[in-house]
Amino acid sequence: MKSIEREHKAISNSASFVLVSKVKDYFQLIKFTLSFMVVFSTVVAFLIAPNEQFYTRDKISSVLLLFVAGMLVTGSANAINQVLEKGSDALMKRTAKRPVASGRMSVNEAGIFALITGAAGVFMMWWYFNMESAMLSLFSLFLYGFIYTPLKKVNSVSVLVGAVPGALPCLIGWLAAFGNGTIAWMGGWVLFAIQFLWQFPHFWAIAWLAHKDYTTAGFKLLPADKGPTKFTAMQSIIYSALMIPVGFLPYYTGIGGATSMFILLACNLWMVYASVLLFKRMDATSARRVMFSSYFYLMIVLLALFANRA
Helix, strand or coil, X not given: CHHHHHHHHHHHHHHHHHHHHHHHHHHHHCCHHHHHHHHHHHHHHXXXXXXXXXXXXXXXXXXXXHHHHHHHHHHHHHHHHHHHCHHHHHHCCCCCCCHHHHCCCCHHHHHHHHHHHXXXXXXXXXXXXXXXXXXXXXXXXXXXXXXXXXXXXXXXXXXXXXXXXXXXXXXXXXXXXXXXCCCCCHHHHHHHHHHHHHHHHHHHHHHXXXXXXXXXXXXXXXXXXXXXXXXXXXXXXXXXXXXHHHCCHHHHCCCCCHHHHHHHHHHHHHHHHHHHHHHHHCCHHHHHHHHHHHHHHHXXXXXXXXXXHC
């Protein structure tokens, strides 16, 4: 009798282990942390939009629906990315253990998952919000999954192309805040511009640190063919400097106040400073500083604009 109980317990533990492993694989497939960051900007842009009322039951429901829809669309794009880059991911240390690259998940399984989640996310954007945000979500998904992803092995212009779907979540969140009537686009485009420019120093810092891995996989992501050079560092300075005048736009378009304007200015000046240090020192420590600064930058800027709205 005890042996039967032990056998049942072993089977139960084994099934639980398989289930937990499968859930972990799907979390890796959608790149949960990255997807969460993307959806964070979508939700904050939604809350910043001027026609939304705060702290109502409908508002909370809308935020939850937007979060789920955003995770579905973003997760779908990341799953497509891993399907198409299965061979490349297998060559890099940082990505070799991903479910598709390692063989734990088949291409068909990941592809079906991407199709279902992408369709569900776009449908939710259309059904619960509006056609504009749904179509923009679909466009972003297509551009990231089927244009940016294969272009990474062709030319470093892929970073420019990828910055578009990378910045669209802000515009999507802004548009989702409006009904199917008249939509005020200006504020959404301002948020898009901020996140668009932010991506260049952010991504080039990552590519700087992972250059050997990316080169092994055949990716061309730095602006200089010779790898991390002063030209790359100078590009980071230029785009960080461009963020300074763009940082004043929220104030002049009415979606930010004086306090948030000075917070944005301080953040933008810090990004320029970090990029200048990278240019001067040309080392991994400086590149890591730019990378981590960029993570905090986006969070602080968006929350500053949200606090002004609230």
